[in-house]
Amino acid sequence: MNDFVLVQMVAAERLQSSHESKHTVLSELKNSLAGVSGEQRTAALLNRELDLVGDVVVLSDVHIPYKDGSVQIDVLLIHADCVCVLEVKNMIGEFYFDSVNFQFHRVVDGRREGMRNPEAQLHRAVKAVSGFLGVPVHGVIVLTSRSGKVVEAPKLYPVVSLDYLPFHLEKLANRSELFDVAKLTSMLEKLPPQNFSNSWLTRHQIGLDSLRLGVTCPTCRTCSLIWRDRKWHCKSCGFHSRDAHEVTLQEYALLFGRDLDTRLAYRLLGVENKYVLYRLLEKSAPKSQTRGKRRIIENRELLREYFSRVYR
Template sequence: MNDFLLAGMIAAERLPAAHESKTAVLSELKNSLAGASGEQRTASLLKRELDLPGEAIFLSDVHIPYKDGAAQIDLLLVHKEFVCVLEVKNMIGEFYFDTVNFQFHRVVDGRREGMRNPEAQLHRAVRAASGFLGVPVQGVIVLASRSGKVVEAPKHYPVVSLDYLPFHLEQLANGLKLFDTAALASKLENLPARNFSHHWLERHNITFDSLRLGVTCPTCRTCSLDWQERKWNCGVCGFYSRGAHEVTLQEYALLFGSELDTRLAYRLLGVKNKYVLYRLLEKTAPQSEVRGKRQIVENRELLRDYFGRIYR
């Protein structure tokens, strides 16, 4: 799970139903989950069945600087004989690529839906990767769902089904060692982390005060826990835990940054006693050098584990 997907999960859980962006957030999360599922199936299949000489390095959710922004790449395969961008589409329906105007639409149950053109997305990603790495880069559109069918094919890039993808990639190998895979992969892995949160929150008009605050019960997921007798307790389902607040702190860090104002911490966790707050934050968000500020010790794996159990 990348940060974008985690942010959608947090907002879906904490935004009240009346919030203006609740429907949009839920719809965006549904599409993101479908896309992530397709990318995961693609990566798993290639790691299991792709037969290439030497090591093949797979990088997922890569953001490469391009012009005034960044190009997002679903999956990037780096091999000594070729480099290939995989634009994965986990969609159903009949697909039509307009090779004159470079538009794209699909037909599902008789309904025509205009969408972003996967070929244009792939072309942008290929140019960004090639320019950043300084090497020629291939590209392919991958249909991760067996319920998708191409009626009119794109002009510049191939479209292949997931089942055929290993064979397609194997045909790109030419028997020559052209690239230093370790050097290329290192250059990509050392790219700075993408900070999307400010723009995403602004686009959906999400602020700290628009969220349901408190430590979420992982069982009920719609109510907050109370701190009683040195543990978090749910008055609805009976759940209890000593460390449930750690997920809440990680949620805040992902959305708003790791610096936490002590005054906000009371509201975030839903506690009033300063001694309780200090004990809860002693290791997970120690005091910083700035008075009244704390620094959350970031741990994305904690969030991935928490939401991984919810969105299995």
């Protein structure tokens, strides 16, 4: 679960229902979750069943520099005999690849839907990886859902089901093109992390005032907790906790950065007593060198654990 998906999860949970982008945010999160699920299943299958001699490196969600921007790679496989980009699609329906105009559409329940062409996406990704690593690169479109069927196949790249993918890659590796796996992997590991969160929030006009503030009840997920008797309490379901505010602080840091104005912290957590606020922030957001400012200690794993329970 990368940071961008976490941003979408926080926005989907906290964005006010009246916001004009609420429906779009929920729709994009649904697509992102489907994509992440497909990529995770693909990587897990390769790590479990791919039968190749020597080291095999399987990387997910890789961003490769390309022209004036970057290209996102769903799954990238590196082996001494083969480097392959996997364009993973977790979709249902009947798929039609137009090999003349390179357009793509699918039919679901008799309804035709135009979509981005996976073949064009893959071609761009293959060019980016080949140019960056300086080696020839293969590409394959992987269908992870058994409810997907190719009616018209693409022209440039093969489409394979997830179940068949290990066998397809094993056939590619028989060509004996020798690559330095450690060297190529090192080049990729040195790439700077990409952050698309700010541009995504700006595109959807999401700011702090667009969000429901307060400490979210992890059970109800739609209401804020109340601090009473040294615990957070939910009036609706009876949930209580001493440290539920830790997730709220991490959500703020993810969306808006680690620096937290003390005056804003009152609104963020929904408390009024300064001694309560200082006690809550003492360990997770200690005072900085600037008067009236706190600095949140980042803990992404806490958010991943929280949302993995929400989106099981």
